[in-house]
Amino acid sequence: MTSTSTRDDFTKPTLRLMAQRAGYICSYPDCRQLTIGPSDDRKSGLTMVGVGAHITAASLGGPRYDGSLTPEERASEANGIWMCQLHGKQIDDNASRHTDVDLKRWKSQHQEWIFARIASADSLLKHGITNVSIENIGPFRERTSISLGRHNVVFGLNSSGKSSLCESIAAFAGGVNFENFRKRWRLFGAGSPLMMIEAAVSVNGARTTVRLSEEPVGLKHVPKFHQTRLHVEVNGNVAAHWPRSLFNIVYLDSQNLKPNRIKDPFRRDLRALAPQLGLSEDQVWDALREELFCSSTFGSRIRRIGEYRAEVRSAGSDFFYETGGLAGSEHSFALFDVLLRMIRADPRPTPWMIIVDSSLFLGLDSDNKRRLVEALTQLDEPTVQTLVCVNYETDAIDLKAADAEKWVGSSVAGALTVHSFL
Ligand SMILES: [Zn+2]
Incomplete structure (x- = not known):
């Protein structure tokens, strides 16, 4: 022919x-x-x-x-x-x-x-943040709207706004994440442009919009130095309460997991994780009390052997190792197993979102990155929404291919590309 x-x-x-x-x-x-x-x-x-x-x-x-x-x-x-x-x-x-x-x-x-x-289909996403708008934060000077799916891989080079996006979303959790956000972006700095973040959340079929802004509310003329007050609006109405019950967000980033003088990286990371879960360090260790603590997600078995000491048997391994001696990927998966186990134990109906923008993920080789994203997208219980950041386009393409069945589409926001999965 x-x-x-x-x-x-x-x-x-x-x-x-x-x-x-x-x-x-x-x-x-x-x-x-x-x-x-x-x-x-x-x-x-x-x-x-x-x-x-x-x-x-x-x-x-x-x-x-x-x-x-x-x-x-x-x-x-x-x-x-x-x-x-x-x-x-x-x-x-x-x-x-x-x-x-x-x-x-x-x-x-x-x-x-x-x-x-x-x-925006609640029946498909079930719950979680469907859209985020950001203005005057990091590279997002103009108001930028970003659609999110249930699972998201965000690709952007350095300084493209990955951390700004992650920090902005995490701020909705309040608590330690909001404090970090406030300090990082110097909220209420005199003369700085008014910052605004807004998240659309779907809960039981209803769309709720939560807006956090420095914008003076109810004033005809904006004072030269705007007031040092954060305005919280829910569906356009000024809210008396922080809408914390809408957001359970765990933000794993290098900033939150910075060395805190503790040598054992596992203990160090658990200590940093605890406030994200609304727990104290001891409460997290109490949950590891059982001699064998395991999770089916990544297959780590964790055995507490002392006050702040534990051993981990990673999937595919025959031996328990003290946490200080774990390889980077074993450490990351063990930490995710603890995190997912803690989330499963949370009796509240509020959905969880896990944001990963850290050495925990960036330190993984491409096979392990894929393993992590695949496992998270397959996760049915608990229902979590995830957002992971990658610095290399090859990683983004590889992760997009990791679950072609669930991949929905990609969108561009400023210098970021967001790949979304069901
Ligand atoms: Zn037609």
Whole structure:
């Protein structure tokens, strides 16, 4: 066969992927025709009124044919757009009106729309923070809105705003996280631009917006030196109480886990973790009282052997080691096992969010990063929302591929890219 007689058609799995990524909804601007439904008579039990159209044609002479593509590229999901039958025919019969540039734009607009629907669909996310807006913090000078899925991998180079984003979200937890945020960003600094953070939370199907800002409320004229008071608004109304019951956030970062004169890194990190969980250091150690403390998530078995001493048997290992002698990845997984176990023991119905922006994660090699993200996205109980930060695009791409089934989409916020998973 010569290339002129070949058609680079989409395979069935490619078509299915294309349809799923479009939510089985036509990608033509504003059409939004649902293209799949039940059939009583067809063997498949389905009726399908959608088509995977080629952005650039499958064969020479077809609409928008691009000879520079390889046959693989031509038959790839990236070269297709999901349409209802009407619009699939229309774009192929009017190739001069609908260029490949138009089609690519429609496709990405449609995916953004689908992504936004999923990101705000309470039934899918169940609970957690669906959107964060930031203004005048770090590199986010202009008001920036960031959509979050249930699990999120945030990629950005140094100084791109990863830590600003993490710290802003963590601030909603109040307590130690808010204090760190306040100090770090010098809230209420005289003459500084007014900072604002806002989080949209879905709880039992209702969307609640919580806004923390320095903006003077109820004043017609903003005083030159604005008041040293934080304004908390819930759904646009000034709140009398900090809406702490909406946010359980654990923020694992290098700042929180800074050396605190304790040599054993495990004890040091547990001490830093405790206030994030609303516990004292001793309360966390009390929870390790049982001789064998284990979690199914990463398979660490932890055995308390003294006042602030423990041994860990990591998954795949036959021996217990004192925590000071653990390898970096064993240390990280043991700590996550303790964290998840503590979260499971929390009787309150409030969901948890775990933010990882630290040596705990960055110190892992790519296999272990993948293992961590895979395990967190598979986690059903407790239901946690997660956000992990990566410095390298290769890591982001690798982690995105780690759970292609659950990957929803990617969005850009300033210099950050957020990959979201169900
Ligand atoms: Zn259509």
